[in-house]
Amino acid sequence: MTNLEIFLKCMxxxxxxxxxxxxxxxxxxxxxxxxxxxxxxxxxxxxxxxLYEEEAIDLDKRDYIPVDYGFIPPFKExxxxxxxxxxxxxxxxxxxxxxxKEGEVDGxxxxxxxxxxxxxxxxEDFADIKRRLVAAIPERYPDDLDERISVWRKRDYPLxxxxxxxxxxxxxxxxxxxxxENLSYAWYDYPKLMHEMMEFFxxxxxxxxxxxxxxxxxxxxxxxxxxxxKNGPLLxxxxxxxxxxxxxxxxxxxxxxxxxxxxxxxxxxxxxxxIPLLLDAGVDVLxxxxxxxxxxxxxxxxxxxxxxxxxxxxDKRVLTQGPAAIRAHLRELIPLIxxxxxxxxxxxxxxxxxxxxxxxxxxxxxxxxxxxxFGKLDD
Numbered sequence: 001m002t003n004l005e006i007f008l009k010c011m012x013x014x015x016x017x018x019x020x021x022x023x024x025x026x027x028x029x030x031x032x033x034x035x036x037x038x039x040x041x042x043x044x045x046x047x048x049x050x051l052y053e054e055e056a057i058d059l060d061k062r063d064y065i066p067v068d069y070g071f072i073p074p075f076k077e078x079x080x081x082x083x084x085x086x087x088x089x090x091x092x093x094x095x096x097x098x099x100x101k102e103g104e105v106d107g108x109x110x111x112x113x114x115x116x117x118x119x120x121x122x123x124e125d126f127a128d129i130k131r132r133l134v135a136a137i138p139e140r141y142p143d144d145l146d147e148r149i150s151v152w153r154k155r156d157y158p159l160x161x162x163x164x165x166x167x168x169x170x171x172x173x174x175x176x177x178x179x180x181e182n183l184s185y186a187w188y189d190y191p192k193l194m195h196e197m198m199e200f201f202x203x204x205x206x207x208x209x210x211x212x213x214x215x216x217x218x219x220x221x222x223x224x225x226x227x228x229x230k231n232g233p234l235l236x237x238x239x240x241x242x243x244x245x246x247x248x249x250x251x252x253x254x255x256x257x258x259x260x261x262x263x264x265x266x267x268x269x270x271x272x273x274x275i276p277l278l279l280d281a282g283v284d285v286l287x288x289x290x291x292x293x294x295x296x297x298x299x300x301x302x303x304x305x306x307x308x309x310x311x312x313x314x315d316k317r318v319l320t321q322g323p324a325a326i327r328a329h330l331r332e333l334i335p336l337i338x339x340x341x342x343x344x345x346x347x348x349x350x351x352x353x354x355x356x357x358x359x360x361x362x363x364x365x366x367x368x369x370x371x372x373x374f375g376k377l378d379d
Contacts (some may be wrong), residue, residue, distance in 0.1 A: 094119030169225030217259030228269030288312030
């Protein structure tokens with residue numbers, strides 16, 4: 001069976017010779033650790049984006065249509081202050097942050113930035129954002145799009161509209177522009193602005209996607225929407241229903257009426273309280289099912305049934321605990337592998353406290369899980 005057939009069989013809860021083999025990737029610090037631990041074992045790694053493929057660990061091939069949903073023009077990136085310990089920078093989104101330098105490898109930092117300033121501080125600032133998000137201009141598409149489409153029409157692997165984190169969602173975008181605290185107040189202090197903003201985001205993504213979907217169908221589209229923490233969503237279901245739900249629903253309806261088979265939401269944390277609204281809007285997939293947020297894929301399936309497909313759900317923290325813990329963890333996922341509608345992968349990038357030996361062990365027993373060789377997990 002082809003990678004496309006394997007993917008569709010899983011998504012449609014049908015039997016197949018195996019389930020898809022997907023992973024997200026690793027921290028730069030993890031890559032450097034593994035290369036020191038066992039350079040021979042990693043000599044054939046391409047170290048490209050694992051969302052596309054990595055033949056060295058048998059990841060299934062996928063391809064992505066590189067639509068630019070970002071700022072055109074972006075804000076000017078600049079360093080505002082630099083010391084031996086940190087630097088204060090403005091990024092392409094107009095966000096000013098303080099970044100620690102300690103532990104940085106290949107531009108990948110060991111800690112989150114401290115956010116200092118955001119591009120929207122008052123309602124009138126939104127005008128400068130809108131001028132950078134003009135939909136469907138030629139610069140948003142690759143010059144050779146038509147040539148690529150001629151190849152994609154013959155594909156035997158899943159095709160996705162937009163690369164990872166290309167199309168950021170309603171809450172994600174608003175948080176980028178305003179910051180979490182300011183956004184939390186804005187729903188109440190500036191409701192007119194927030195209604196305008198949510199409508200604008202939906203229109204922008206729909207109209208930027210339309211020229212591509214007029215030419216080719218795709219397997220799925222992912223809206224990146226980090227809107228939860230460990231203890232639940234960062235906005236109430238009522239706020240979500242009032243401001244976001246109507247526009248999410250029409251966005252999903254647009255995509256599904258234009259050749260997109262599945263609509264996925266990428267959200268970290270624990271969004272359980274919002275799942276009924278996501279399903280009502282027509283969302284098909286939730287990922288990466290972050291286990292540190294007490295978000296268990298087996299329990300989600302019991303609560304919400306087969307309408308919600310799940311990707312991810314492998315606790316990255318377990319990979320530090322050795323073979324017995326890894327086997328036990330993967331055994332928990334057997335019912336979902338049997339049933340379908342679930343693609344297991346580590347619930348984010350692999351962090352640097354995971355050794356190569358433990359990761360290799362995970363891959364070996366995950367391979368058994370994907371191929372329904374459940375007896376091996378009892379060894």
